[in-house]
Amino acid sequence: xxxxxxxxxxxxxxxxxxxxxxxxxxxxxxxxxxxxxxxxxxxxxxxxxxxxxxxxxxxxxxxxxxxxxxxxxxxxxxxxxxxxxxxxxxxxxxxxxxxxxxxxxxxxxxxxxxxxxxxxxxxxxxxxxxxxxxxxxxxxxxxxxxxxxxxxxxxxxxxxxxxxxxxxxxxxxxxxxxxxxxxxxxxxxxxxxxxxxxxxxxxxxxxxxxxxxxxxxxxxxxxxxxxxxxxxxxxxxxxxxxxxxxxxxxxxxxxxxxxxxxxxxxxxxxxxxxxxxxxxxxxxxxxxxxxxxxxxxxxxxxxxxxxxxx
Amino acid sequence: xxxxxxxxxxxxxxxxxxxxxxxxxxxxxxxxxxxxxxxxxxxxxxxxxxxxxxxxxxxxxxxxxxxxxxxxxxxxxxxxxxxxxxxxxxxxxxxxxxxxxxxxxxxxxxxxxxxxxxxxxxxxxxxxxxxxxxxxxxxxxxxxxxxxxxxxxxxxxxxxxxxxxxxxxxxxxxxxxxxxxxxxxxxxxxxxxxxxxxxxxxxxxxxxxxxxxxxxxxxxxxxxxxxxxxxxxxxxxxxxxxxxxxxxxxxxxxxxxxxxxxxxxxxxxxxxxxxxxxxxxxxxxxxxxxxxxxxxxxxxxxxxxxxxxxxxxxxxxxxxxxxxxxxxxxxxxxxxxxxxxxxxxxxxxxxxxxxxxxxxxxxxxxxxxxxxxxxxxxxxxxxxxxxxxxxxxxxxxx
Numbered sequence: 001x002x003x004x005x006x007x008x009x010x011x012x013x014x015x016x017x018x019x020x021x022x023x024x025x026x027x028x029x030x031x032x033x034x035x036x037x038x039x040x041x042x043x044x045x046x047x048x049x050x051x052x053x054x055x056x057x058x059x060x061x062x063x064x065x066x067x068x069x070x071x072x073x074x075x076x077x078x079x080x081x082x083x084x085x086x087x088x089x090x091x092x093x094x095x096x097x098x099x100x101x102x103x104x105x106x107x108x109x110x111x112x113x114x115x116x117x118x119x120x121x122x123x124x125x126x127x128x129x130x131x132x133x134x135x136x137x138x139x140x141x142x143x144x145x146x147x148x149x150x151x152x153x154x155x156x157x158x159x160x161x162x163x164x165x166x167x168x169x170x171x172x173x174x175x176x177x178x179x180x181x182x183x184x185x186x187x188x189x190x191x192x193x194x195x196x197x198x199x200x201x202x203x204x205x206x207x208x209x210x211x212x213x214x215x216x217x218x219x220x221x222x223x224x225x226x227x228x229x230x231x232x233x234x235x236x237x238x239x240x241x242x243x244x245x246x247x248x249x250x251x252x253x254x255x256x257x258x259x260x261x262x263x264x265x266x267x268x269x270x271x272x273x274x275x276x277x278x279x280x281x282x283x284x285x286x287x288x289x290x291x292x293x294x295x296x297x298x299x300x301x302x303x304x305x306x307x308x309x310x
Numbered sequence: 311x312x313x314x315x316x317x318x319x320x321x322x323x324x325x326x327x328x329x330x331x332x333x334x335x336x337x338x339x340x341x342x343x344x345x346x347x348x349x350x351x352x353x354x355x356x357x358x359x360x361x362x363x364x365x366x367x368x369x370x371x372x373x374x375x376x377x378x379x380x381x382x383x384x385x386x387x388x389x390x391x392x393x394x395x396x397x398x399x400x401x402x403x404x405x406x407x408x409x410x411x412x413x414x415x416x417x418x419x420x421x422x423x424x425x426x427x428x429x430x431x432x433x434x435x436x437x438x439x440x441x442x443x444x445x446x447x448x449x450x451x452x453x454x455x456x457x458x459x460x461x462x463x464x465x466x467x468x469x470x471x472x473x474x475x476x477x478x479x480x481x482x483x484x485x486x487x488x489x490x491x492x493x494x495x496x497x498x499x500x501x502x503x504x505x506x507x508x509x510x511x512x513x514x515x516x517x518x519x520x521x522x523x524x525x526x527x528x529x530x531x532x533x534x535x536x537x538x539x540x541x542x543x544x545x546x547x548x549x550x551x552x553x554x555x556x557x558x559x560x561x562x563x564x565x566x567x568x569x570x571x572x573x574x575x576x577x578x579x580x581x582x583x584x585x586x587x588x589x590x591x592x593x594x595x596x597x598x599x600x601x602x603x604x605x606x607x608x609x610x611x612x613x614x615x616x617x618x619x620x621x622x623x624x625x626x627x628x629x630x631x632x633x634x635x636x637x638x639x640x641x642x643x644x645x646x647x648x649x650x651x652x653x654x655x656x657x658x659x660x661x662x663x664x665x666x667x668x669x670x671x672x673x674x675x676x677x678x679x680x681x682x683x684x685x686x687x688x689x690x691x692x693x694x695x696x697x698x699x700x701x702x703x704x705x706x707x708x
Contacts, residue, residue, distance in 0.1 A: 036436035039707060127315050131339070131654060201430045202502060210324045210428045211658045212317070279502050281430030283655045284339070286505060 012089035014082050021233030022046040024269050028236065031273045046233060050226050059222030065125040073120030074220070074227035080112025081231045085238040091165040092251035092261070100163040106242065107151055113231050114140050114197065117206075121216035132215020135284045136206040142291035143196040143203075146189060149299035153186045154246050157306050168250030176249035182305035187247045189299050191271060194239050196287070198232075200276040205284050240268035314342060317654060321350055325428060325658055332645070332661060339653045344645050359632040364390060364464055364601060367629065371619075372458050374636065377420060380413045381612030382634070383462035385619040388543050389608025390464055393623055394601045400545070401589040402466035404582040407545035409453070409461050410610070411575040411582075415486075416445045417613035418568040418575075421665045422493065425565065428662045429506055434496065441489040448482050450700065451475065454693045466595025473591055476583050483576055490576075494569050507562040511648040511660030514559055521644045524637045525615020527664045530567045531559035537611040549581040561663045600625065612637055614665050638666045 007013055025046040033040030061067050087102050087109065114136060121133035155162055157177055158170040177183035196203035207214045220228055244264040245251050251261040282290070319325055319332040329350035335343040355374055359367050371382035384406065391398065398406075419442040426434025446456045452471055453459035461467050471479075497503055513523065518531035528535055536553040538546040554570045556563035603625040610617045615637030622631040641664040649657040679686050687695070 032432075036433050037440050038436060127317055130315070131317065131336075134338070201432075204430060205655065208430070208655070210430070211655055213324065277433045279431065280426070280434075280500075280506050281655075282502060282505065283653060285653075 007086055007090065007095070008082065012093065013086050014078075017082060017085040017089070017234045017237055018230055021230075021235070021237035022050070024236050024240075024265075025233045027266070027269060028273050031270060032277055035274070035277045046229075050229055050233075053221075053226035053229060054223045057222040057225075059224055060219075062124045062126065062219045065219065066123040069123040070120055070219070071224055073116045073123065074224045074231070077113040077116035077231045078227050078234070080109050080116065081234040081238065084109035084112075085234055085241075088164065088238050088242050088245060089251070091163070091168065092245065093253055100161075100166070102164055103151060103155065103162045103167070106164070107148065110197065110239070110242075111140070111144060113235060117216045117228075120220070124216075124219035126219050128212040129216050129218050131212050132206050132208070132218070135208075136216060138284050138288055139196055139203065139206055142288045143193045143295075146291050146295045146299055147193040147197075149296060149303065150186050150190045150193065151246075153182065153299060153303045153306055156303060157183070164245055167246055171249045176247065178247045178249075180306075181310050182302040183247060185298050185302035185305070187243070189295050189302070190243055190247070191268070191275070192291075192295060194243065194268075195272060195275060196291070197239060198235055198272065200272060202276075202279040202282045203287055204276075204281055205287065208281060236269065237265070240265045240272070243268055313337070319658065319661065321347075325662060326666070327424075328666065330666065334649070334654060334657055336654060339655075341649055341652050341654060341657045344649050344657070346642065346645070348639075348642070356632050356634060359629055361628065363627045364629070367632070368462050368464075369460060371634065372460065372462075374634065375612075376457055377417050378413060378612040378614060378617070379458045380409050380461070381610050381617045382619070382636075384410055384544070384610035384612075385608040385617040386621075387462050387464065387608065388610060389606045389619040389621050390601060392608060393604040393606035393621065394464070394598050396465050396596060396598055398466055398544075399589075399593045399596060400548075401470070401586065401591075402594045403545040403548070404586045404589065405467045405471055405594065406462070407549075408471070408579050408582045408586075409459060409467075410544065411578045412445060412448060412452075414575045414613045415572050416442050416449075417665075418572050419445070419493075421568060421613075422497070422565070425561075425659070425662055426497075428659055429503070431503070434493075437496075438493060441486070441493065444482055444486060447697075447700075448479060450693065450696060451478070454696065456700075463595065464601075465598045470592055470594045471586060473587060476586060480580065480583060483579060487573075487576060490569075490572055497565060497569065504562065507565065507659065508558075508560055510561045510656045511652060511663060512559045513644050513648045515557075517644065517647040518559070521647065522640050523615075523644050523664075524640055525612070526564055526567045526571065527615065527641045527644060529553065529555045530563040532557045535616075537609045537616045541609050543610065545582055545585065546578075548585060549578055551578050551581075561659055564663045614638055615641060638664065642666060 009015065023043075023046075026041065026043050029045070030040040062070065084106050087106050091102070118133045118136045118140075121129040121136070154167060154177065158167040161167065161170065171177060178187050199207050205211075206216060212218075217225065217228060241251060244261070248264045251264070252258075253261065314335045314337055317334040317336050319334060321329040321331045331347040331350070333345045334341045335345070355370060359370055362370055368383050368386060371386050372379045374382045387406075419438050423435040423438030423442070426432065426438065449459060450456050452475070453461050453469060461469060513527070513531045515532045518528050518533050523531070523533070524535065532555055534553060534555050537543075539553055551574050554567050554574060556567050601623050603623055605622050606620070608619040608621075617637060618635040620631075620633040621629045624630050644664065645661060648660050652660060678684065
């Protein structure tokens with residue numbers, strides 16, 4: 001019992017994922033600044049942002065919204081992301097999670113933050129937020145199927161095992177999945193899904209600062225917004241970690257492998273950042289067409305290739 | 311008619327630099343109708359102008375808009391010179407055109423960056439503004455100011471461009487062309503930008519004529535108008551250049567027109583510099599003793615379109631009536647045609663595509679000795695101080 005609470009709150013739970021997520025958020029902003037000939041923020045800036053919002057700024061509640069739902073949303077999204085993070089990171093620390101189907105559970109847990117943002121936007125009663133929520137809903141509907149197809153491909157390649165542990169084990173025996181053609185295709189599809197899940201350009205239409213003023217988050221302020229920011233930091237760590245575990249031979253935390261694990265996650269984050277800095281935002285129906293037709297098609301092709309062992 | 315939601319864009323919104331309220335009446339994501347409210351920024355400049363002398367009005371109208379801060383003095387000078395019946399020396403004409411075209415380049419680059427920002431493409435935003443910086447340096451070198459240049463006066467210009475500066479200006483322009491090529495390539499060849507801008511916010515030729523659109527907004531719809539050619543002023547009849555038009559009328563065509571206009575502007579400046587070499591140095595103005603009673607109009611092609619000034623004088627030192635029409639005011643009306651039926655994402659970039667302008671001001675500074683009231687720093691010293699300060703800021707940032 002005590003162990004579980006420790007795992008959830010400290011390592012590899014809330015404290016750890018939030019800290020690493022903050023550092024990665026800084027890396028994202030620093031790389032963006034370098035691409036754009038700017039200087040970029042100091043290394044602790046994401047933590048300053050978070051602490052200022054949490055401790056200093058006033059939390060303003062919408063007068064015409066549903067206040068309890070509105071305030072529960074950041075808590076839900078934070079817990080969803082943290083539990084997903086714990087389940088992703090525990091297998092790489094050689095700690096048994098007690099059940100073998102954690103891939104499916106993680107898939108559902110990773111969807112919680114996006115769903116929560118949607119509920120929060122609806123609860124705030126702001127027209128711009130509701131436009132954002134409707135876009136978020138359409139976006140979830142389009143990328144979740146693709147993401148599930150990617151996971152199916154992984155499960156197929158790992159001989160029908162649905163645990164992260166087994167997937168990593170299969171990779172240590174037959175080489176990382178990204179080494180095969182079907183693995184590369186699945187990896188690229190997964191990167192675009194990540195881009196949409198994280199709400200980065202070109203799939204940031206739900207937030208779209210210059211169109212609808214950060215959509216779902218427009219009414220959030222103070223500590224409620226601090227928790228949302230923290231969720232975003234965490235997602236920026238655990239999603240690349242998830243992809244690294246599934247495609248790049250897994251994460252290991254002994255000896256020299258620690259360095260490799262960090263490099264793998266960093267490589268995924270750099271890739272995401274570069275995509276976000278070299279594209280304009282697409283429209284929601286363009287994004288839906290992109291996922292429904294092209295990404296699903298590629299995922300299915302990859303699965304078929306995977307069946308033949310290519 | 312179903313239920314409609316009002317999506318407010320403004321008065322304070324990341325899309326707009328100046329306060330303006332656009333109400334999008336939406337059914338889902340589709341914009342069904344649009345209404346707008348202007349007047350948040352009314353400063354009473356026309357009334358203010360009646361209480362100033364002609365020399366002061368030049369500085370006043372420069373502050374109508376911070377980005378096209380030369381086009382208003384340009385139109386005002388044309389207007390005043392029509393009433394006073396003054397022929398400006400050729401050297402002053404060339405200098406006026408150089409300033410006007412440099413301003414076009416910096417304004418179009420600024421718009422390009424902002425358009426990138428509105429599409430979520432912040433890299434284009436930062437790059438375009440980085441390449442705009444040398445143009446502002448050029449302004450600093452020629453006029454002493456990076457914005458609000460204070461170059462125009464009745465009968466000529468306030469400062470000469472010394473012939474020894476010409477090679478350096480040419481060098482700056484030559485360095486600028488490859489950067490412009492890079493930006494043009496980045497924007498014109500990007501498939502995602504095509505997907506976002508082609509066929510978006512189409513303003514047909516007929517609509518453009520009906521709403522009396524001006525400048526790049528009209529030229530992108532195939533309306534071949536340009537005050538520089540249709541009502542020649544300054545040095546534009548003396549150099550070779552062509553009016554850029556496009557047919558499509560969408561956001562992409564507006565981008566294309568602006569990008570190609572920058573190349574034309576560079577070519578005009580280069581020809582003007584050649585013309586400058588032939589004129590005698592220092593002949594930059596004719597002295598005008600008084601402005602007779604009368605009525606006059608002045609037009610100038612600002613980066614955003616035609617600027618129109620109308621004035622009545624009574625032989626005194628100030629205008630009796632001064633009327634200004636800025637290009638954004640007419641172009642904004644075209645939203646009624648171009649935004650309705652689009653999605654919200656398309657409507658926002660369409661709103662930005664006519665380049666509604668915003669205001670930023672800087673002041674002229676002269677250093678006097680406190681006791682004997684003599685100027686202690688010459689113009690060149692002040693420019694050096696200014697450049698020194700710019701360099702210090704830049705060094706601090708890097």
